[in-house]
Amino acid sequence: MTRKQKRLAIIGGGMGFLAAATALTFVALGQQTSYFYMPGDLSVRPVAAGERIRLGGLVEEGSLAHGAETDVTFAVTDGSESVKVTYAGILPDLFREGQGVVTEGRFDDGGVFRADTVLAKHDETYMPREVAESLKEKGVWEGD
Amino acid sequence: MSVEIGHFALVLAFALSLVQSTVPLVGARLGSSALMRVGEPSTIMGFLMTGIAFAALTAAYMQSDFSVENVWQNSHSAKPMLFKITGTWGNHEGSMLLWVLILTLFGSLVAVFGRNLPATLRANVLAVQGMVGAAFLLFILATSNPFARLVPAPIEGRDLNPILQDVGLAVHPPLLYLGYVGFSVCFAFAVAALIEGRVDAAWARWVRPWTLAAWVFLTGGIAMGSYWAYYELGWGGFWFWDPVENASFMPWLAGTALLHSAIVMERRSALKIWTILLALVAFSLSLLGTFLVRSGVLTSVHAFATDPTRGVFILAILVLFVGGSFALFAARSGALTAGGVFHPISREGALVLNNLFLTTATATVFVGTLYPLFIEALSGDKISVGAPFFNLTFVPLMVPLLMAVPFGPLLAWKRGDLWAVSQRLFVAFGGALAAMIVALLFVDRAAALAALGIGLGVWLILGALTDLALRSGLPKARLRVAVSRLVGLPRSAFGTALAHAGVGVMVIGVTAVTTMQGERIVAMKPGETAEIAGYVLRFDGLTPYTGPNYLEDRGIFAVTAPDGRPLGEVMSAKRVYPARQMPTTEAGIMTLGFSQLYVSLGDPRDDGAIVVRIWWKPLVTLIWYGAVVMMVGGTVSLLDRRLRVGAPARRKARTGAAQPEAGR
Numbered sequence: 144m145t146r147k148q149k150r151l152a153i154i155g156g157g158m159g160f161l162a163a164a165t166a167l168t169f170v171a172l173g174q175q176t177s178y179f180y181m182p183g184d185l186s187v188r189p190v191a192a193g194e195r196i197r198l199g200g201l202v203e204e205g206s207l208a209h210g211a212e213t214d215v216t217f218a219v220t221d222g223s224e225s226v227k228v229t230y231a232g233i234l235p236d237l238f239r240e241g242q243g244v245v246t247e248g249r250f251d252d253g254g255v256f257r258a259d260t261v262l263a264k265h266d267e268t269y270m271p272r273e274v275a276e277s278l279k280e281k282g283v284w285e286g287d
Numbered sequence: 288m289s290v291e292i293g294h295f296a297l298v299l300a301f302a303l304s305l306v307q308s309t310v311p312l313v314g315a316r317l318g319s320s321a322l323m324r325v326g327e328p329s330t331i332m333g334f335l336m337t338g339i340a341f342a343a344l345t346a347a348y349m350q351s352d353f354s355v356e357n358v359w360q361n362s363h364s365a366k367p368m369l370f371k372i373t374g375t376w377g378n379h380e381g382s383m384l385l386w387v388l389i390l391t392l393f394g395s396l397v398a399v400f401g402r403n404l405p406a407t408l409r410a411n412v413l414a415v416q417g418m419v420g421a422a423f424l425l426f427i428l429a430t431s432n433p434f435a436r437l438v439p440a441p442i443e444g445r446d447l448n449p450i451l452q453d454v455g456l457a458v459h460p461p462l463l464y465l466g467y468v469g470f471s472v473c474f475a476f477a478v479a480a481l482i483e484g485r486v487d488a489a490w491a492r493w494v495r496p497w498t499l500a501a502w503v504f505l506t507g508g509i510a511m512g513s514y515w516a517y518y519e520l521g522w523g524g525f526w527f528w529d530p531v532e533n534a535s536f537m538p539w540l541a542g543t544a545l546l547h548s549a550i551v552m553e554r555r556s557a558l559k560i561w562t563i564l565l566a567l568v569a570f571s572l573s574l575l576g577t578f579l580v581r582s583g584v585l586t587s588v589h590a591f592a593t594d595p596t597r598g599v600f601i602l603a604i605l606v607l608f609v610g611g612s613f614a615l616f617a618a619r620s621g622a623l624t625a626g627g628v629f630h631p632i633s634r635e636g637a638l639v640l641n642n643l644f645l646t647t648a649t650a651t652v653f654v655g656t657l658y659p660l661f662i663e664a665l666s667g668d669k670i671s672v673g674a675p676f677f678n679l680t681f682v683p684l685m686v687p688l689l690m691a692v693p694f695g696p697l698l699a700w701k702r703g704d705l706w707a708v709s710q711r712l713f714v715a716f717g718g719a720l721a722a723m724i725v726a727l728l729f730v731d732r733a734a735a736l737a738a739l740g741i742g743l744g745v746w747l748i749l750g751a752l753t754d755l756a757l758r759s760g761l762p763k764a765r766l767r768v769a770v771s772r773l774v775g776l777p778r779s780a781f782g783t784a785l786a787h788a789g790v791g792v793m794v795i796g797v798t799a800v801t802t803m804q805g806e807r808i809v810a811m812k813p814g815e816t817a818e819i820a821g822y823v824l825r826f827d828g829l830t831p832y833t834g835p836n837y838l839e840d841r842g843i844f845a846v847t848a849p850d851g852r853p854l855g856e857v858m859s860a861k862r863v864y865p866a867r868q869m870p871t872t873e874a875g876i877m878t879l880g881f882s883q884l885y886v887s888l889g890d891p892r893d894d895g896a897i898v899v900r901i902w903w904k905p906l907v908t909l910i911w912y913g914a915v916v917m918m919v920g921g922t923v924s925l926l927d928r929r930l931r932v933g934a935p936a937r938r939k940a941r942t943g944a945a946q947p948e949a950g951r
Contacts, residue, residue: 175673176658179668212810236869245586
């Protein structure tokens, strides 16, 4: 190989590598992102059962119930509509009725949201940004 | 009174930083050594003034002076003294003050240790440091004054967020900031080189120790943060690919790339423009990290004391410095001489490969972290990018890179022989293969993936050892000769081997935990037992306990080993801090060899049982031990005499003395 060919081969290899990495990134972005919904958004843009989403809002007052073993159920509300959520596990320390929450999981065929993650916050005055903005838009929560 | 002195000192520090950022710059332009000499005293005085301000704030915390709003917001008189002190930076204002304190510290270190640098370069470096300092001091003074008073003074403070009342707060932020801000020195050197329009191999020699120091601190900061989150948050995870974690990981990846490309620049006078760019990128990512963490624009599990309004100011600083430095780069990089093309199969070729992988990995993390912001800006949709994205993009990039790591140090400069190197790595390869087979056959629950990961880790460790063995003349040399040669090897050789082996140790830990961990969530009544990975835990009930500023219910679990041997007790607690009425969970951890049993209490149920989450974390501590080994490697490398800070002139003076050593 001449010097020029060698250089071309190296540059070509590097470009090919970057192209592969870029393609991988876009495929992953297409598949592995989850959209954020408030309960009210679900009637506007329905979510298919099994699709992974984030559901956020306030934990509805009086909705928290402990089931058998480690199951918990509660409702997430945005003031007008609410969605029933089930979760198996330990709720974060700062999980309380009337507080902001973000859950991640999928709807089952019965329309119940099965969360596999309930996001914990470290600060009692902290409101997840998405929840805060959506609630402000709806006028449910004033912010700090 | 001392609080006002602190505030005044901070204003003085700002004024000094203005002097520091202009006078030496003009001096370098005009060739006036009198003006350039202003750089050092203004830098050092700026550090002292910031130090006084920081000490004043710390004193206010130690005395629980609630007339200071910041202290009232974040402290309590009943808090243990350690947490009173660390509480100084457990809030937005104090943490920014710590940031600037460390920035001015690094500036002073350059002023003190950089006496042998060319006068204009030193003047420009100090000026750029001064600019960064001025921007952040203005930020603190204008938007985040920690010295604001309250009249009348409240009697009791509102206490520090209980999650931050931990030794982790004493270690994690200072280490992380030493890393973040350490890259400011590399940034300043890069900008100074661009201002001068001249850069040579010596530049790389000056920048490398600073990069290495920042890298060591950042490695420690990230690892410490990871362990802190692991035991404090009570979910037993060590890395969540959370935006705040990624914010610290991106500068680390770019810094690691910089560390390697600077070697090529120093040795082969090549990759100059690239290395300068990496130095700019590493600190730009540090600034981005500061912005992401402080502004809370991305929802994070690690978000503390965030403030979107003040985030805009940091964004302005970010735009100013990133935009300014990249514009300068675009204008001047053409003037820098490019290095020659080199053979792909060579040490420098391997280092380029390393850079290709590491910067691509940085880019994927960058895209994954900021993608939600782009999408929201474009379409208004709120999305989140989680661990699956990073597992799909980052991991495939890392695996080939790590497989290639042992080859790098064995390849010769200029023209390496891949076949010969492969032969030399035969033993390491055999060892890795054996480890895989052993893992598959003898370890419970070890699937193919686990075996591959463990094999990769062993490959890295044995590859690093092979490098040291070959350098000391094994297998040809006699053992005594080899040992004396090993002792005489340059410290940077040990540094490289240790850092690479540390990565291997970490890979084993990560693999073992992600593929073989056991998890159980059970409701337990006193006297009941639960079994995990052969270990049996008996719940012995809850005992109330009163701490200095909290109340807790301690759940005691008696642990029995698989062979029936009692191993003692592990305790997890539910705490309440009355000052904030905030509950926390203290995880109970029992370390068994390199593995851990992790117990976390949940909510009590109506029937008297309590929900308990139990994990078996095999080899989990190797993750952090690996980071420690990497840090030791970096430190050993930093102590290499070739890399001594401010090396150039002293190096000349020492060449005579160093000669005999070269012959060893």
